[in-house]
Amino acid sequence: MRDSQRVRGMAEWRGPGGFFGINSRSVSGPLCIIGAIVGVSLLAGNDYQLGLMFMMGVYFLCAAGMNVLVGYAGQKSLGQAGLFAAGAYGAAILSTRFDWSPVFALIGAAVLSGLCGALIAWPSLRVRGPYLAMVTLAFGIVVEKLVAGWTEVFGGAQGIYGVKPLTLSGAPLSGLHWVWLVLGMGVITYFLLRNLLKGRFGRAWLAIQADEIAAACAGINVYRYKVLAFVIAGICCGIAGALVAQHGQYINSDYISFNLSIFILLLVLLGGAGSLYGPLIGAILLTLIDAYLARWPSVQHFGYGALLLFALYVMPDGVAGLLKRLNGVSAPEAGPANQLDASKGRSVLARTVEAISPGGADHSLLEVEHLGKSFGGIHPVQDVSFSLRPGKIHALIGPNGAGKTTMINMLSGVIPASAGRIAFLGDDIGRLSSHAICRKGIARTFQNLRLFGALSVQENILIGRHCRMQNGFFSALLGLPSSRAEEHQAREYTASVLKFFGLTALAQRPAGSLAYGLQRRLELARALATEPLLLLLDEPAAGLNPQECVELGDLIVMIAGLGITVVMVEHHMDLVMKISDHVIVLDHGSKIAEGLPAVVRADERVIASYLGAPAAA
Numbered sequence: 215m216r217d218s219q220r221v222r223g224m225a226e227w228r229g230p231g232g233f234f235g236i237n238s239r240s241v242s243g244p245l246c247i248i249g250a251i252v253g254v255s256l257l258a259g260n261d262y263q264l265g266l267m268f269m270m271g272v273y274f275l276c277a278a279g280m281n282v283l284v285g286y287a288g289q290k291s292l293g294q295a296g297l298f299a300a301g302a303y304g305a306a307i308l309s310t311r312f313d314w315s316p317v318f319a320l321i322g323a324a325v326l327s328g329l330c331g332a333l334i335a336w337p338s339l340r341v342r343g344p345y346l347a348m349v350t351l352a353f354g355i356v357v358e359k360l361v362a363g364w365t366e367v368f369g370g371a372q373g374i375y376g377v378k379p380l381t382l383s384g385a386p387l388s389g390l391h392w393v394w395l396v397l398g399m400g401v402i403t404y405f406l407l408r409n410l411l412k413g414r415f416g417r418a419w420l421a422i423q424a425d426e427i428a429a430a431c432a433g434i435n436v437y438r439y440k441v442l443a444f445v446i447a448g449i450c451c452g453i454a455g456a457l458v459a460q461h462g463q464y465i466n467s468d469y470i471s472f473n474l475s476i477f478i479l480l481l482v483l484l485g486g487a488g489s490l491y492g493p494l495i496g497a498i499l500l501t502l503i504d505a506y507l508a509r510w511p512s513v514q515h516f517g518y519g520a521l522l523l524f525a526l527y528v529m530p531d532g533v534a535g536l537l538k539r540l541n542g543v544s545a546p547e548a549g550p551a552n553q554l555d556a557s558k559g560r561s562v563l564a565r566t567v568e569a570i571s572p573g574g575a576d577h578s579l580l581e582v583e584h585l586g587k588s589f590g591g592i593h594p595v596q597d598v599s600f601s602l603r604p605g606k607i608h609a610l611i612g613p614n615g616a617g618k619t620t621m622i623n624m625l626s627g628v629i630p631a632s633a634g635r636i637a638f639l640g641d642d643i644g645r646l647s648s649h650a651i652c653r654k655g656i657a658r659t660f661q662n663l664r665l666f667g668a669l670s671v672q673e674n675i676l677i678g679r680h681c682r683m684q685n686g687f688f689s690a691l692l693g694l695p696s697s698r699a700e701e702h703q704a705r706e707y708t709a710s711v712l713k714f715f716g717l718t719a720l721a722q723r724p725a726g727s728l729a730y731g732l733q734r735r736l737e738l739a740r741a742l743a744t745e746p747l748l749l750l751l752d753e754p755a756a757g758l759n760p761q762e763c764v765e766l767g768d769l770i771v772m773i774a775g776l777g778i779t780v781v782m783v784e785h786h787m788d789l790v791m792k793i794s795d796h797v798i799v800l801d802h803g804s805k806i807a808e809g810l811p812a813v814v815r816a817d818e819r820v821i822a823s824y825l826g827a828p829a830a831a
C-alpha cells in the first residue's frame with residue numbers, strides 16, 4: 215500500500231458522529247453501492263445472475279477480513295484458502311455429522327476458522343515478511359492436502375453432500391434471499407470494521423505495519439494485535455466459506471486450492487489494500503472478471519497472475535487509490551512549524567504528570583543493579599549500576615561502542631538483560647516487554663529516527679496515546695459512546711501536545727515529509743504523549759544544526775520542568791554540560807564515572823577515554 219493512501223485513509227476521521235459511529239458523510243458511499251446492488255438483484259432475471267451477486271458478497275467478506283490483516287497490519291499471508299476451508303468444512307461437518315442447525319453450524323464455523331487464524335498467527339511472533347508468507351502458505355497447503363486426502367472425514371473430491379442450508383419460515387432460502395443475506399452481512403461487516411479501523415485499533419495495526427519496535431515502544435502489544443488481525447481474517451474467510459457450503463449444500467476439495475488464496479489476496483490488492491472501500495471494489499470487479507474468464511479456464515489463472523503483477527507494480531494503491539487520485543484528494547496544505555509554545559500545552563501535560571507521579575524528589579525513580587548484556591562473546595554492558603532521581607536530567611555519555619544504546623534498549627525492553635536487575639518505582643521490570651514498560655511510564659526515542667513516516671503527524675502522536683486508552687475491542691467494534699468519547703479525548707490531548715511542540719500547522723502532513731529537525735521533535739512529542747515518568751532519549755541532537763540544538767536543550771529543560779525524568783544519550787558535550795543535572799560515563803560497557811557535570815568533566819579516566827584534555831590556551 216502506498217504511503218499517501220494510508221495517511222489519507224487515517225485522515226478521513228471526522229470526529230464524533232451519529233449512532234454507532236455512523237454519520238451521513240461516511241455512509242453515503244457504501245449506501246449508494248448497496249442500493250445499486252439491491253436494485254440489480256431485484257432486476258436480476260436468473261439464478262446465474264443471483265449466484266454472481268451472492269459470490270460478490272462472499273468475496274467481499276473474505277476481502278474485508280484480509281484487508282485488516284494485509285492492508286492494515288501488513289502481515290503477508292498466503293493461507294487464506296485454509297481459513298476459507300475451515301469455515302466451509304466446519305459448517306458442512308457440523309450440520310451433516312453432528313446435526314447442528316444451520317445457524318449454529320455457521321457460528322461454529324466462524325469460531326473454528328477464527329481459531330485457525332490464531333494458530334497461523336503464532337509464527338508471526340518469530341518470522342516476518344516473506345518467511346511469514348511461507349508459513350501461511352504451508353498452512354494453506356496442509357489444509358488443501360488434508361481435505362483432498364482424508365476422505366473418511368472430508369470426502370475428498372467427492373465432497374460432503376447434504377449441508378443444511380439456512381432457512382426462512384422452514385423453507386430453504388431462495389436465490390434472492392441469499393443475495394440479501396450476504397448483502398446484510400457485508401454491510402454489518404463493513405461498519406463494524408470501519409469502527410475498528412478508524413480508531414486506536416486501526417492505528418495500532420498501521421503502526422505495526424510501519425515499525426514493530428517503535429510500535430511496541432509506543433505501548434502497543436504487537437503480538438496481541440497481530441493475533442487479532444489473523445483472527446478477524448479467519449472469521450471473515452470462515453463465514454464466507456460456510457455460506458458457500460450452505461448455499462450450494464455441498465463442498466468438495468476442488469474449492470480449496472492455492473489459486474483461491476491468490477484470488478482472495480488479489481481481491482484486497484486490486485481493490486486497494488488499507489482502504490475501507492478497497493475490498494468492496496475488489497469483490498465486485500473480480501467476481502465479474504472471474505465470471506468472464508470462466509469461459510476460458512486455461513487462461514483463468516494466467517489472468518489472475520497477470521492482474522496480481524499489474525496491481526503490485528502499476529497500481530499499488532489499487533482501484534480505490536486510483537479513484538481517490540482521480541478525485542483529486544491530496545494531502546492537505548500545511549503552514550510552517552511554530553516555535554515551541556510551552557504555554558499552550560503545558561498545563562495539560564503537567565497536570566497529567568502530577569496525577570501519575572508517585573513519591574517525591576527524594577525517591578529513586580529507577581534503580582539499575584549490576585546490569586549486564588552479552589551477545590555471544592561480545593559484552594557491550596557489564597556490571598553497571600546507577601540510580602535516577604525524579605525530575606532530573608541525566609546524561610549517559612561515552613565513546614562509540616561504549617554500550618549506551620544497549621543500555622537504553624534494556625531499559626525500554628527492546629532487548630532483555632543477561633544479568634542484573636532493573637527496578638522502576640520499586641518493581642522489577644527486567645522481564646517486561648516494551649509495551650508493558652511504556653505503560654508503566656517509560657518512553658523513548660531512537661538514535662535512528664523511528665517515526666511512522668506514512669502516517670500524519672497527528673496520527674503519530676495519537677499512537678503515543680494508545681497505551682493510555684482503555685476502550686476494549688468490542689466497544690471499539692460497535693462504536694459505543696464510551697469508545698467514541700475516549701477517541702475524542704485522545705484527539706484533544708493530542709492537540710495539546712501538538713501545540714506544546716509547535717506542530718499544529720503540520721498536523722495532517724505525513725511524518726516522513728517533515729524536515730529532519732521537525733521529525734526529531736515529533737518523535738519526542740510521540741514519546742511524551744504516552745505520559746511518561748521517565749523519558750529515554752537516544753542521541754536526540756544527532757543531525758541537528760546549532761540553532762536546533764539550542765532549541766532542543768530548551769525543550770528538554772522544559773520537559774524536565776514538568777516533572778518528567780530524562781535520560782539522554784548524547785555526544786554533544788556542550789549540550790550535556792549545559793542542561794544535565796547528573797552524568798554517567800560508560801566505557802567498554804563499564805561505568806567509569808558519574809556525578810555532577812563539572813566533576814565528570816574533570817575526571818581523569820573520562821578525559822583519557824572520551825573527552826580528551828582541553829586545548830591549551
Ligand SMILES: Nc1ncnc2c1ncn2[C@@H]1O[C@H](COP(=O)(O)OP(=O)(O)OP(=O)(O)O)[C@@H](O)[C@H]1O
Binds near residue numbers: 592593613618620621
Ligand atoms: N545485536 C547485537 N549483536 C552483537 N553486537 C552488538 C549488538 N548490538 C550492539 N552490539 C555491540 O555492542 C557494542 C555497544 O554498542 P552500542 O550501540 O550500545 O554502543 P553505543 O555506546 O551506543 O555507541 P554509539 O555512540 O556509536 O551509538 C558495540 O560493539 C556493538 O557492535
